[in-house]
Each structure stands twice: as C-alpha cells, then as structure tokens.
Amino acid sequence: MNPRPLLMILLLSLAACxxxxxxxxxxxxxxxxxxRYGSLSKSAPKQPSKTFVVMTFSGGxxxxxxxxxxALEGMASSIIDDxxxxxxxxxxxxxxxxxxxxxxxxxYYGLHGQEGLPQFTANFLKRNVQGxxxxxxxxxxxxxxxxxxSYARIDALRDYFDDNVFDHATYDSLLNxxxxxxxxxxxxxxxxxxxxxGAVFSFTQDQFDLICSDLAKLPVADAVAASxxxxxxxxxxxxxxxxxxxxxxxxxxxxxxxxxxSDLAKREGPPRPVSMTKALESQAEHxxxxxxxxxxxxxxxxxxxxxxxQLLDGGIxxxxxxxxxxxxxxxxxxxxxxxxxxxxxxxDRIIVVVVNARSEPDNSYGASxxxxxxxxxxxxxxxxxxDGTSFAMLERLQAILTDAGAEAVETxxxxxxxxxxxxxxxxxxxxxxxTSWGLDSGEVDALLxxxxxxxxxxxxxxGGSTLxxxxxxxxxxxxxxxxx
Amino acid sequence: MALTWVLVLGPKGEDEDEEVFVDSKFxxxxxxxxxxxxxxxxxxxxxxxxxxxxxxxxxxxxxxxLKANPFEVDLSDPEKTPPLD
Numbered sequence: 001m002n003p004r005p006l007l008m009i010l011l012l013s014l015a016a017c018x019x020x021x022x023x024x025x026x027x028x029x030x031x032x033x034x035x036r037y038g039s040l041s042k043s044a045p046k047q048p049s050k051t052f053v054v055m056t057f058s059g060g061x062x063x064x065x066x067x068x069x070x071a072l073e074g075m076a077s078s079i080i081d082d083x084x085x086x087x088x089x090x091x092x093x094x095x096x097x098x099x100x101x102x103x104x105x106x107x108y109y110g111l112h113g114q115e116g117l118p119q120f121t122a123n124f125l126k127r128n129v130q131g132x133x134x135x136x137x138x139x140x141x142x143x144x145x146x147x148x149x150s151y152a153r154i155d156a157l158r159d160y161f162d163d164n165v166f167d168h169a170t171y172d173s174l175l176n177x178x179x180x181x182x183x184x185x186x187x188x189x190x191x192x193x194x195x196x197x198g199a200v201f202s203f204t205q206d207q208f209d210l211i212c213s214d215l216a217k218l219p220v221a222d223a224v225a226a227s228x229x230x231x232x233x234x235x236x237x238x239x240x241x242x243x244x245x246x247x248x249x250x251x252x253x254x255x256x257x258x259x260x261x262s263d264l265a266k267r268e269g270p271p272r273p274v275s276m277t278k279a280l281e282s283q284a285e286h287x288x289x290x291x292x293x294x295x296x297x298x299x300x301x302x303x304x305x306x307x308x309x310q311l312l313d314g315g316i317x318x319x320x321x322x323x324x325x326x327x328x329x330x331x332x333x334x335x336x337x338x339x340x341x342x343x344x345x346x347x348d349r350i351i352v353v354v355v356n357a358r359s360e361p362d363n364s365y366g367a368s369x370x371x372x373x374x375x376x377x378x379x380x381x382x383x384x385x386x387d388g389t390s391f392a393m394l395e396r397l398q399a400i401l402t403d404a405g406a407e408a409v410e411t412x413x414x415x416x417x418x419x420x421x422x423x424x425x426x427x428x429x430x431x432x433x434x435t436s437w438g439l440d441s442g443e444v445d446a447l448l449x450x451x452x453x454x455x456x457x458x459x460x461x462x463g464g465s466t467l468x469x470x471x472x473x474x475x476x477x478x479x480x481x482x483x484x
Numbered sequence: 485m486a487l488t489w490v491l492v493l494g495p496k497g498e499d500e501d502e503e504v505f506v507d508s509k510f511x512x513x514x515x516x517x518x519x520x521x522x523x524x525x526x527x528x529x530x531x532x533x534x535x536x537x538x539x540x541x542x543x544x545x546x547x548x549x550l551k552a553n554p555f556e557v558d559l560s561d562p563e564k565t566p567p568l569d
Contacts (some may be wrong), residue, residue: 028546031509031510032510032511036511038511038512076508145509174545202506255536255537255538256508256510256533256536258507258508258509258510259508260508264529264543273507273508274507274508274529275507275508275509278507278526278527278528278529278543279526280526281526281527281545282524282525282526282527284488284526285526285527285545285546285547286486286524286525287485289486289524290526294488330487330524331507331524332506332507332514332523332524333506333507333509334510335509335511335512336514337509337514339487339514339523340513340514340515342522343514343515343516343521344513344515344516344521353528399541
C-alpha cells in the first residue's frame with residue numbers, strides 16, 4: 001500500500017485545523033454577575049470581620065507553587081484576633097493575585113480550597129511535569145500538531161494542566177464550586193502580560209467585559225498557561241478579542257451597567273465604561289489612571305483591527321502579582337475596591353501576604369573577563385526585568401498602603417521570601433532551587449515547610465496563635481540541606 | 485497615588501446618609517453622603533441611586549484636598565444635577 005495518499009490526507013486535515021480562539025462571546029454585560037468578587041458570596045458567605053486579607057504569589061515554576069502552597073497551609077493553622085473574635089487566616093483570604101508558577105497553586109486553591117492541598121502536593125508538586133512535557137515534545141505526533149495553527153508550544157503546558165491538574169474546570173467552577181464550600185473561597189486573580197502593551201492582563205470578568213467575552217466559560221487551564229507562558233521556551237497564548245459586540249451596545253440601555261456613549265454630554269460615540277471615559281479625562285491630575293484608561297481603550301478594539309490578544313508570563317509585567325491589589329487599594333474603579341471599603345469603615349486592618357519565590361542562582365559572571373554565552377545572556381535578559389519590577393513594587397507597598405488607608409487602618413505586610421531567612425547558607429540553598437516544572441520531593445517538602453513556618457511566625461507576631469505542629473524555618477533548612 | 489478627599493452632599497430632607505457611586509460602578513458604593521471619603525484625583529462622575537433608578541448625578545474634576553478641607557460635590561438637589569447623558 002502506498003503511504004503517500006494517507007500522509008497527504010493527514011497533512012491536509014491538520015492544515016484544516018483552525019487556531020484556538022478560546023473565548024466565548026458575552027451575551028450581556030452584568031456588573032452584578034460573572035467572575036467578580038461580589039459574586040463569590042453567593043456560593044458561601046465569608047465570616048464577618050474587619051480584616052481584609054490579600055495574598056500574592058510570584059512566579060518560579062514548581063518552586064513558586066510549592067512555597068505558595070506552604071503559605072496556604074500556614075494560613076489554615078493560624079488564628080488571629082479581630083475585635084475580640086478569633087478568626088482563621090485561611091478563611092479570611094479575600095483575594096489571591098498570582099503570576100506564573102504561583103498561578104497553578106492559586107487556581108487549584110480557588111477550585112478545591114484547603115481540603116485540596118494534599119492532593120495538589122501529590123499530583124502536581126511532586127510530579128515530574130517537566131519530564132512529561134519533554135517526553136511529549138519528542139513524539140512525532142507532537143511535531144505534526146505543532147505544524148498546525150491549532151496547536152502551539154504553550155498548548156502542551158495548557159493541555160497538561162487541563163487534563164491532569166484542573167480536570168477541565170472552567171471559571172464557572174471557581175464561581176460555583178461543587179460541593180459548595182463551608183466558607184467563601186478567595187477571589188483568585190490570575191495575571192498574564194499582554195505583549196501589545198506590556199501591561200498586566202488579569203483574568204477577571206471586569207477585564208473580559210472589555211473584550212466582550214464570558215470568563216465563566218473559559219477553561220482555568222487557559223488562564224494558568226497564559227500566566228506561566230515563559231518567553232522563548234513557550235509561545236504566547238492567544239485569545240480572540242470579541243469586542244466590539246452587541247452586548248456592549250445593549251449595555252447602553254441599562255442605566256446601572258456602567259457603560260455609556262464615549263461622549264457623555266452629546267450621547268454620541270461608541271459604548272465605553274464610564275470609568276474609562278473619566279480616566280481618559282484625567283491625564284493631568286492622575287497619569288497612572290489615565291494610562292490604565294488608554295490600555296483599556298485598546299481592548300475595546302474600536303477600529304476593529306486587533307482581533308487577537310497575545311499573552312505571556314505575568315512575571316514580565318509584575319513578578320509578585322501586586323499590581324492588581326495595589327490598584328484595588330488606591331482606586332474606586334475596580335471591584336472589590338479596598339479603598340471604598342476603607343471609606344465606609346468596613347475595613348480597619350489589611351494584611352498582605354507576599355509570597356516571593358525569587359531565585360538567585362550562583363554564577364561566575366564576575367570571575368571571567370570574557371562575556372557570558374548566548375543562553376546565559378538570554379536568560380538574564382528575560383529574568384532581570386522580572387525581578388527588578390518585583391523589588392521596586394515591594395519597596396513601595398508599605399508606603400502606598402499607608403497612603404491609601406485612613407487613619408484607623410492598620411496595615412501589615414507579611415513577606416514569605418527567601419531573603420528573610422537569616423542563615424546565609426540556607427538562604428543560598430533555597431535561592432538555588434531551579435526554575436522548572438519538576439523538583440526533587442525533598443525540595444518540595446522544604447518549600448512547603450518554609451512557606452508554612454513564615455506565615456505562622458507572622459501570625460504569632462500579630463498576637464495570634466497557631467494550631468498543630470509544623471516545621472520551623474530551621475527544620476525546613478535541614479530538610480533542604482539533606483537533599484544536597 | 486493622587487488620592488484626595490471629597491464630601492458629597494446628599495438630597496435635602498433625607499434623614500439617612502445615602503450610598504455614593506463613583507464613575508457608574510453601581511456594584512459597589514465608594515462612600516456615603518455627608519461623610520468625607522477618599523477618591524482618586526481627576527475627572528469623576530458621582531451618582532446617587534434609588535433601586536435601579538439614578539436620582540442625582542454630577543461630573544466633577546476633583547483636585548487634591550486634605551480631609552479637613554474636602555472637595556465638595558453637591559448632589560443635594562436632583563433638579564439641579566440632572567444626568568449629563
């Protein structure tokens with residue numbers, strides 16, 4: 001039998017595959033529905049308190065996901081006082097904002113809560129995902145798929161997450177977890193970087209209103225893969241932008257949709273959110289707000305000439321995932337506006353747990369007169385801006401929180417960060433854990449222990465208490481030393 | 485960060501303070517009438533609603549002010565503050 005016709009049929013069928021569009025057009029803009037902070041209370045209420053808790057998870061592959069998971073375990077065993085009522089820190093988490101590797105842990109926690117962490121550790125953190133992906137990449141079938149528009153290198157990671165980690169869950173599962181949780185799950189904001197403007201692209205319905213897409217129908221794996229699309233090694237993840245659309249025009253008829261004609265006085269022009277129109281008028285008084293308005297205007301695609309969005313690793317824009325929480329603390333334009341809650345006296349304490357798995361591998365660049373090789377230069381070029389952005393934002397955080405809060409608001413930043421390990425040898429070992437999707441089991445245990453220990457220590461510093469036994473920082477150091 | 489203080493005067497004759505919405509973000513109020521609160525400086529729209537109906541609305545350019553001397557936004561008379569669109 002001549003194999004050539006079969007091969008031709010195969011190649012033609014592959015060529016007929018169209019690119020993945022991923023998004024689904026939004027049927028109506030509803031500021032009271034969709035994946036937004038306020039909607040989460042419908043599945044389960046949050047225990048009332050005046051403490052607002054934000055967690056941010058950095059990038060760094062499995063190293064970041066493990067450190068974040070350890071921090072979540074530490075939150076579950078930490079109790080603090082809120083106006084005479086003991087509150088469990090894990091049950092008080094309002095928002096988790098994450099990038100890259102941290103997004104895997106954040107999304108899994110949003111879907112399965114505290115009960116899911118042991119399974120996440122066994123089925124993801126301690127799996128050699130990297131080995132699996134490399135094995136897949138070597139298969140001839142993968143080469144054929146990569147030759148089609150419907151499959152790019154990012155899809156290998158995306159499909160692994162979808163099949164093996166998130167079990168095909170969509171954002172609707174984050175909104176309506178089954179079984180219904182006992183207490184309200186955090187609002188999980190996964191962040192990627194938009195190649196066209198360099199800005200943070202957050203997977204929230206507020207953002208998806210602008211591209212006229214229904215986030216509830218998007219697989220969680222798409223968002224996590226976009227957030228973790230490390231440049232060069234992986235391609236960008238492409239989303240179809242469905243704006244402009246009928247839902248945006250229809251929103252003009254609903255007084256409470258928040259959308260009006262771009263010219264508010266003359267009632268003319270394309271539909272835009274009022275907050276965007278106002279931001280575009282604020283160039284002199286508030287350049288940061290104006291810049292956000294300009295970026296958002298681009299997503300409306302009013303010229304109809306940019307129907308696709310290319311997303312890369314969120315760490316390129318902000319490797320700590322702090323941009324979104326900082327905006328919520330200093331603006332009334334986005335929900336949940338922490339500033340608005342401070343205004344109304346609903347919050348008198350903000351706790352921000354910043355989980356930073358930044359690496360700093362040993363190198364010998366300073367010991368040689370010759371310039372580093374191409375690969376080293378490329379990795380440094382990609383990694384240096386990521387880490388530089390993170391540091392600048394961390395330094396500004398305390399000042400911004402103090403400025404945003406009214407007099408009575410107490411702010412506490414809890415760093416879960418290798419830089420806060422006092423033993424220099426241990427600190428160096430943690431910083432030398434590689435960035436990959438496959439770590440040694442002992443390295444994972446050490447990271448889990450360290451994350452938990454740092455949160456528990458912060459809880460006692462806040463006058464709280466901790467439940468059960470958990471490794472100390474010294475014990476986590478010993479666990480890692482044993483791996484070496 | 486360009487945060488500033490505003491004081492929104494509510495409708496006359498109302499005993500209770502009303503929720504104030506900024507830039508038509510009706511899912512979450514930004515503060516209450518007759519109580520100074522913080523907003524970002526610049527061009528903003530202030531609204532008061534009753535159910536699904538907006539009863540008073542005003543577009544204002546807010547400049548930097550301290551809490552002791554907040555920027556006053558007068559929504560006390562719906563007749564004088566019709567929606568601009």
